[in-house]
Amino acid sequence: MSNSVILKVEHLKKYFPIKAGVFRKIVGWVKAVDDVSFEVLEGETLGIVGESGCGKSTLGMTILRLYEPTAGRVVFAGKEISRLSSSALRPIRKDMQMIFQDPFGSLNPRMRIGSIIEEGMSVHGLYSSTERKEKVRELLEKVGLSADYVNRYPHEFSGGQRQRIGIARAMALSPRLIIADEAVSSLDVSIRSQILNLMKELKREYSFTYLFISHDLAVVRQICDRVLVMYLGRIVEIADKKVIFSRPLHPYTVALISAVPVPDPDYVVDRVILHGDVPSPIHPPSGCYFAPRCPVAERCRKDEPPLVEVENGHWVACHLPGSLSLKRENGDKKC
């Protein structure tokens, strides 16, 4: 892994207006992504985790400018892309690709697999027509499908196979950054591990940078190098994977990790049961957004905790970091 920064997100905000009444007057804002800053290094896999509604998908879409940012900057490969015109953005788009969650909704049912994978290359005017056809066959084999499938339609494939096609499409333009939004969440256990292995292998071979958006912490642990935890549109913690799973400092991260059931009857964890629901991002609580559900909150309802680096590469937004710790009886196993 090199140390150059490929993606830099600075104070990024994405607010959606809430409109009401006959004249669709704006009556409020959903703060889906609220002042988020982080960096991604070339060649690393950064996991973005959080529960539904925490803004992780919106963050991915805003980085790609599939949503226009409300405020803030996105710098990709040294170039600020958050304000580029769409024509200036187009050549950069081929370096940033996306793998979607729903393998059924994300492939056009009227297009053949070959055309789906080829489309990006022809849009960007890459290669000659025959080279493109050759490339498509190569890509299909790379993702573990037969090259003879080029003329088939998406409905002829299972969920896992479709996700492989989605991966081939994302790889077709040799992107530098791939944003995978819940890419394995809809797959069954035995298929999910196949796709995860494929993504790992391809990364080793082509040294992609992944932004891996997921709600599944166990999956994130297997594929990511660093992990970013979001809650209600804000970053609560960023750290190396090893650190986040052994010594999480934010009470929300602790609760999140302790809540995941582990398929081992001997695994005993001091489960932190949070009370109540995630508050609405329309009327977020004052101070720390997590304070109303936090088991250790004190003055937190008044002041908003800034995201600070507490040790090398470990960032936490909490007034009382480490006051709730992850307690496991037989600790972490090496495998």
Place this chain on the structure above:
Amino acid sequence: MTQPQHENMLEVKDIKVYFYDDEGRELKAVDGVSFSVRRGETIALVGESGCGKSVTSMALLQLVDSRGKIVGGKVIFEGQDLLLLPEAKMRTVRGKDIAVIFQEPASALNPVYTIGEQIIEAIILHQKLSFRQAREVAREMLRLVGIPEPEKRLNEYPHELSGGMKQRAMIAMALSCRPKLLIADEPTTSLDVTIQAQILELIRELQKKLGMSVILITHDLGIVADMSQRVVVMYAGKVVEEADRTEIFKNPLHPYTIGLLRSIPRLDREQTKLETIPGVVPDPSSFPVGCRFRGRCLYESPTCCEVPPPTLVGNNHLVNCHHWQEVRQGKETARF
């Protein structure tokens, strides 16, 4: 299978549910499933999508899609066969003796009635109570499942509640008639992990308080390890293995169970490469003859074209595989 009869609250024997597609083909979605549930215990039905776990559990209540049919088997609940009951009798069992909570609370609740109306309806239907008394019970149930301000929530519509609250409301409704058996069909799949932890904790607590049995249907082996005492693993419409919880996780003997356990990404360890089960789950229209795991199994041999006999291999441990002895020896000598 060896425990004395009277301990079993429910015995499912060789139940078969077949579906018929547009071309009239027979799809054997559930093909000879047997298991039993003891009083007060939680049994987990585990498997991937399409393995027939939900169809099995709904068939217990004679609830099968119009294209499907229960073609055989027995469901002995407290001494009587539920499959022989006429619809009118069946209605007194559903919701009263056996209650269900579904995966998607949003679609299981009626959007045009308030939460209160729906719970009160269930209570009045099964118990001789006045509206006022039923409302009292409903409020008590909402309080029991941890919904804040139950009085106010009774008058709210499902869309006014969050996903976790809707699931709580559904649990309140299911438990309002104090069922003896609760069927929980992926009760937390659509919920976030912190909310899932709340709901699982709640089910566990209420089970202790009310002494009911639970059939937990899930694809998440983490939840199984957490919640159940016995585990039934299903694959392609059949039971492949059944054992006590510790036995299933520590000493699995069916190659599918082993593969499933090995392919889960684990939160408690780092795996450089995840193990996989080759191939995909077969389509119900083309299940292999004999052992249905054939074609994906490392132990496959010509004998696998025969249906594997259920074999009792240890204390309460049942496995349907021709090669279980080899699997056991293989595990002793080398890694699978």
